[in-house]
Amino acid sequence: MIPDPPFALLVELTHRCPLQCPYCSNPLDMERAAGEMTTEEWCGVIRQAAGLGCMQIHFSGGEPTVRPDLEILVAEAAAAGLYTNLITSGVLCDRARLERLAAAGLEHVQLSFQGATAPIADRIAGYAGGHEKKLSFARDVRAAGLPLTANFVVHRQNAHQLDAMIDMAVEMAAERIEIANVQYYGWALKNRAALMPSRDQLNVMIESVSAARERLKGILAIDFVVPDYYARRPKPCMGGWGQRFLNISPSGKVLPCHAAESITTLAFDNVREKPLDDIWLNGPAFRAFRGTDWMPEPCRACDRKEIDWGGCRCQAFAITGDAAQTDPACALSKNHSRLVATALEDAQSGGEDFVYRNFRSAKALPGL
Amino acid sequence: MTERVLLVGDSVPRLAPHRRLRRDLQRGVWTVQAPERCFILDETAHAILSRCDGNASLAAIIASLCAAFPDAPHDTIAADVTHLLQDLADKGVVAA
Numbered sequence: 001m002i003p004d005p006p007f008a009l010l011v012e013l014t015h016r017c018p019l020q021c022p023y024c025s026n027p028l029d030m031e032r033a034a035g036e037m038t039t040e041e042w043c044g045v046i047r048q049a050a051g052l053g054c055m056q057i058h059f060s061g062g063e064p065t066v067r068p069d070l071e072i073l074v075a076e077a078a079a080a081g082l083y084t085n086l087i088t089s090g091v092l093c094d095r096a097r098l099e100r101l102a103a104a105g106l107e108h109v110q111l112s113f114q115g116a117t118a119p120i121a122d123r124i125a126g127y128a129g130g131h132e133k134k135l136s137f138a139r140d141v142r143a144a145g146l147p148l149t150a151n152f153v154v155h156r157q158n159a160h161q162l163d164a165m166i167d168m169a170v171e172m173a174a175e176r177i178e179i180a181n182v183q184y185y186g187w188a189l190k191n192r193a194a195l196m197p198s199r200d201q202l203n204v205m206i207e208s209v210s211a212a213r214e215r216l217k218g219i220l221a222i223d224f225v226v227p228d229y230y231a232r233r234p235k236p237c238m239g240g241w242g243q244r245f246l247n248i249s250p251s252g253k254v255l256p257c258h259a260a261e262s263i264t265t266l267a268f269d270n271v272r273e274k275p276l277d278d279i280w281l282n283g284p285a286f287r288a289f290r291g292t293d294w295m296p297e298p299c300r301a302c303d304r305k306e307i308d309w310g311g312c313r314c315q316a317f318a319i320t321g322d323a324a325q326t327d328p329a330c331a332l333s334k335n336h337s338r339l340v341a342t343a344l345e346d347a348q349s350g351g352e353d354f355v356y357r358n359f360r361s362a363k364a365l366p367g368l
Numbered sequence: 369m370t371e372r373v374l375l376v377g378d379s380v381p382r383l384a385p386h387r388r389l390r391r392d393l394q395r396g397v398w399t400v401q402a403p404e405r406c407f408i409l410d411e412t413a414h415a416i417l418s419r420c421d422g423n424a425s426l427a428a429i430i431a432s433l434c435a436a437f438p439d440a441p442h443d444t445i446a447a448d449v450t451h452l453l454q455d456l457a458d459k460g461v462v463a464a
Binding site: 055178 | 402
């Protein structure tokens with residue numbers, strides 16, 4: 001089977017970030033600055049991705065604006081016909097730089113928030129003063145005429161602010177809001193006991209989102225991602241492994257999703273060593289779970305197998321130690337009841353303290 | 369956006385800022401690239417959106433499509449075009 005070309009490329013330009021969010025999607029074993037690819041290497045990757053069929057590029061990190069060459073990379077992507085998106089914390093980029101990025105061809109900004117008020121948000125981010133800087137950056141984005149998506153990661157310690165988050169997004173004239181419950185890999189898995197919401201919290205969130213969608217139709221688009229420990233069917237992770245999406249790490253590792261390095265039984269090709277199209281078509285990590293041939297029961301006989309694609313490989317590995325198992329978020333998985341029991345226990349008896357995401361805690365983690 | 373855009377006959381629908389009509393060469397389809405979204409257009413949707421040039425009113429776009437597809441009933445075209453553009457306006461793809 002020859003796979004379709006990918007739609008989107010996410011480039012993690014760096015793992016450096018001033019924030020320390022305890023659910024960061026970066027791997028536990030973060031890349032240091034010295035391992036990051038050069039401007040020329042990234043430009044080559046961008047041209048290859050456009051040639052391969054990508055239509056969109058997401059500049060992410062870490063915090064992508066720590067790279068002084070971001071303007072060059074945005075311009076390269078725009079020249080290659082890619083639709084460009086910046087995923088940022090907004091705390092390092094002033095108005096002049098944002099205007100330079102817009103002039104280079106930036107089309108959209110996705111700005112992260114950690115809560116609806118400074119005390120809560122700054123504690124979660126582990127960064128004093130961050131919330132105010134983000135609000136100021138949001139004004140700069142709108143002043144530059146760029147569309148803005150406000151991204152809120154929600155969990156037990158900020159879920160009660162959900163209505164205020166939606167109000168905030170409307171006030172800052174965001175066109176979209178993403179309200180994404182934490183997904184538990186890497187750093188988030190380390191912090192699961194401090195983050196897991198209760199089922200009651202989830203039900204309140206679902207009601208709030210549903211009411212806001214009705215109230216704000218045509219004004220604010222709302223994307224809501226549930227915590228899949230409480231789901232009946234798994235999420236169609238990445239629209240299917242190796243089918244729509246490519247992720248490139250700061251040092252050039254090509255990943256089927258941003259959490260894929262948590263699957264320690266897979267080996268990943270590097271774009272410094274092989275052409276991107278070869279990696280997409282033939283790389284063993286991409287072929288491992290592409291399509292439906294790899295599936296076990298109950299996926300194999302399931303009429304949803306080409307809808308949810310067996311769910312999330314990283315979650316299967318995190319919970320069962322075998323990435324080829326059915327995602328335990330699926331109620332048909334033999335591991336589902338254990339997953340739900342874990343969630344309920346974490347939600348009820350977990351503490352509030354975080355292991356913050358930084359190079360120091362990474363070093364202290366066993367096995368790294 | 370502070371209120372919902374509601375399209376009427378003399379509205380002038382156009383792609384919202386930073387939405388791009390792009391040909392996807394690999395898959396041979398027209399698309400609209402938008403924040404966190406890629407809308408794949410069928411021939412009808414492309415025929416409609418390619419007429420949203422920032423000058424033509426909704427009524428003029430409908431008239432142009434009726435001339436291009438004389439076998440289809442005018443009322444059907446008018447309803448389909450209005451429905452599609454209103455839906456895209458609600459998704460932030462189309463401004464007016």
